[in-house]
Amino acid sequence: MTSTTSTPLSGTERLRPHTTSAGRTSRRRIRKDLLRSRIAAWTAVLVIGAFGMLPIYWLLATALSSPEQTFQFPPKLIPTEITFSNFTALAENDQLIKYLVNSLIVASITAVLSVVVATYMGYSFSKFRYRGRRSLMHLVLASQMFPQAVLLVTLYAVFSSFGLLNTYTALVLSFTTFTMPLCVWMLKGIFDTIPDALLEAASIDGASRWRTLHSIVAPLAAPGMIAAGLFAFVRGWNDFIFAVTLADKEKQTLPPGLVSTYIGEFQTAWPELMAASLVVSIPVVIAFMFLQRYLVGGMTAGSVKS
Amino acid sequence: MTTSGISRRGALRMFGIGALSVAGAGALGACAPSGASTSSNGGDTKSKDFDFTSWSLNEEAAKPSIEKIIKAWEKAEGSRIRAVSYPYNEYLSQLTLKLGGGETTGAVHLDIAWLAAIAQMGKLAELDSTAMKGGYTNVALESGMYDGKQYGLPWNTGSIGVIANSKLLEKAGIKKHPTTIEEFEGALRELKGLGNGIVPYAAATKVAQLKDIFPWMQTFGCTLMDGDEVTIGDDASIDAVTWYKKLHDEKLIASDVDRFDARALFGQGKAAFYDDAIIGKGVTSAQSKDKTLADAMQPMKRPVLRSGDTPQALLWGGVIAIVKGKGQDAATEFALHTTSDRATTTEYFASRALPPSTTVGLSDPKVAQDTFTTEWTEKITDTATGSPFWQFAQNAQIEEAVAKQVQAVLVGKSKPKDAMKKAGEEVAALIRR
Numbered sequence: 001m002t003s004t005t006s007t008p009l010s011g012t013e014r015l016r017p018h019t020t021s022a023g024r025t026s027r028r029r030i031r032k033d034l035l036r037s038r039i040a041a042w043t044a045v046l047v048i049g050a051f052g053m054l055p056i057y058w059l060l061a062t063a064l065s066s067p068e069q070t071f072q073f074p075p076k077l078i079p080t081e082i083t084f085s086n087f088t089a090l091a092e093n094d095q096l097i098k099y100l101v102n103s104l105i106v107a108s109i110t111a112v113l114s115v116v117v118a119t120y121m122g123y124s125f126s127k128f129r130y131r132g133r134r135s136l137m138h139l140v141l142a143s144q145m146f147p148q149a150v151l152l153v154t155l156y157a158v159f160s161s162f163g164l165l166n167t168y169t170a171l172v173l174s175f176t177t178f179t180m181p182l183c184v185w186m187l188k189g190i191f192d193t194i195p196d197a198l199l200e201a202a203s204i205d206g207a208s209r210w211r212t213l214h215s216i217v218a219p220l221a222a223p224g225m226i227a228a229g230l231f232a233f234v235r236g237w238n239d240f241i242f243a244v245t246l247a248d249k250e251k252q253t254l255p256p257g258l259v260s261t262y263i264g265e266f267q268t269a270w271p272e273l274m275a276a277s278l279v280v281s282i283p284v285v286i287a288f289m290f291l292q293r294y295l296v297g298g299m300t301a302g303s304v305k306s
Numbered sequence: 307m308t309t310s311g312i313s314r315r316g317a318l319r320m321f322g323i324g325a326l327s328v329a330g331a332g333a334l335g336a337c338a339p340s341g342a343s344t345s346s347n348g349g350d351t352k353s354k355d356f357d358f359t360s361w362s363l364n365e366e367a368a369k370p371s372i373e374k375i376i377k378a379w380e381k382a383e384g385s386r387i388r389a390v391s392y393p394y395n396e397y398l399s400q401l402t403l404k405l406g407g408g409e410t411t412g413a414v415h416l417d418i419a420w421l422a423a424i425a426q427m428g429k430l431a432e433l434d435s436t437a438m439k440g441g442y443t444n445v446a447l448e449s450g451m452y453d454g455k456q457y458g459l460p461w462n463t464g465s466i467g468v469i470a471n472s473k474l475l476e477k478a479g480i481k482k483h484p485t486t487i488e489e490f491e492g493a494l495r496e497l498k499g500l501g502n503g504i505v506p507y508a509a510a511t512k513v514a515q516l517k518d519i520f521p522w523m524q525t526f527g528c529t530l531m532d533g534d535e536v537t538i539g540d541d542a543s544i545d546a547v548t549w550y551k552k553l554h555d556e557k558l559i560a561s562d563v564d565r566f567d568a569r570a571l572f573g574q575g576k577a578a579f580y581d582d583a584i585i586g587k588g589v590t591s592a593q594s595k596d597k598t599l600a601d602a603m604q605p606m607k608r609p610v611l612r613s614g615d616t617p618q619a620l621l622w623g624g625v626i627a628i629v630k631g632k633g634q635d636a637a638t639e640f641a642l643h644t645t646s647d648r649a650t651t652t653e654y655f656a657s658r659a660l661p662p663s664t665t666v667g668l669s670d671p672k673v674a675q676d677t678f679t680t681e682w683t684e685k686i687t688d689t690a691t692g693s694p695f696w697q698f699a700q701n702a703q704i705e706e707a708v709a710k711q712v713q714a715v716l717v718g719k720s721k722p723k724d725a726m727k728k729a730g731e732e733v734a735a736l737i738r739r
Binding site for chain 2: 068244261262265272
């Protein structure tokens, strides 16, 4: 029997893994790989971030520049003389305020109307079986298959014959035409994830179908409804071609209003346009800040079924 | 639980439904009442109240001076004018839709390039007898004519021509404006010699503005159209594009330049020549840091191929047309007043630098003492002509088709001969459509 003497290991040494030179090299390599992948990840984040943020920075930089600086060639990344006159000019423009109010009214009503109608349609498609259900579902989707401009002339003629041109109604109805299909399919997907057993339980407890939808299903689908509403709001807020065609100056929304005001026959007032764009995007940004978790949750809610 | 996936049968069904929807929507639109079938857009032609449609009524630079004219008219006549406006870039399509739909009535501001397309709709009143009362110049009157009839009263008549920077020319030792292509090329080389990143001629090279090549094609002898036949593709058009390519290859003109870029380059003293309308002086000098630039800007006759040829320029300006229907008579009087009343036109000139279209207006001291305007009229507008393509509603597509072929030559993707042949064929096909 061979006796071996060994030095007792201290507590920390006992815990430390057995180190050999091969182990050290391997650890170094792992550390190097980790560093490399971190650098690559950060570079990717920076590049993608710059790609996303640069237009916003350019918007801000132009809004704070004078026309002379804006047209400087070659362009300067950082404005050397900052001016707020483009922003103060906005406050004095009553017409822009009117466009802003019109946009808020039209986009909000579009959002509410789209969600209300899409909730009932989506629920019907999801939880009821009746003849022509699938055809109706496809009909709703089919309206997304051709360009908006194709429908513009027809809608114009229809609204004209009903005396609806130059009204909020024309704008809301036309915007809803395009927002509703996606809202319906989005909400149908969410309703599909709600187990039928829950509805049956409600029915056994004596709840009517109406009550079941409003008291049980709707609260569960709330994130999806908010997401659909946000989508409809943004779509209504951003539309240009329908707003310029179906509404006059009194009822026009911001996109055509800004273009009319700042993009002229001879020149474009870029600094003022950028300042106005920045200011008018604030309501949408605020809405997103408060509701973004619902938007993300709502968009993906129907993607996985239980 | 249902599935929301789409089967092949479902997709086919969806296409079918889509097609039916389009057909149904089309039928619904067709059933809707429209003013398209009648030449008048309805209403009392004797009404004192009428609409005035103009893209300028929204633009910050133009709005105050036009609103002033409207208010003065309303006060004097006790009538009410409803101002209607669409953005400039959307104006033609919006106006076509709304004029056809019977919504547009009264007076309508038109770019002279759009007059033919709008007049072809048959909704505009003939204004031959009214035009006789205005005292308009011949060039101006012609800008408001289509098919031998007066449909527009000329409001502002100018042209698109070459503007030179006299300070840069002086610096390069160029004593007088070049008058021939040969002299022009020589001047461009002298200017290139100044270095400092100078683009001697900020000519349009982007598709959006490459229609500027038409006057150069005409300079080389291409008529663009001969009767009903498109002449783009002839030797003269090939020579013009070959010459343009030569300037490009020698870096006497730059790539990716449109009107906005040209103004920026010129405004910073980086270009000695560029093409613009008469209003370019005000626009370019306003965005330049060099506050003496306006004084250095000079209108220049476009160089000709052979001494004695007529310098080419594109007519440019605006007219007021009248839609048959509500308020037609009062709108006609308003248009006549706005375009020919001496005090009104000179005041409009003072605020917007847009030259009047009447002989009286042009001779008013406020206008006549403006050297740039009078020189522009003499050197450029006097020989300016409209584009033969304006008579077609497809004008924009025609310009784009030619521009794309010219750009293909500039970037070396096509030979001038092949490109111009193709451009000519495409234009002919567009016209036939």
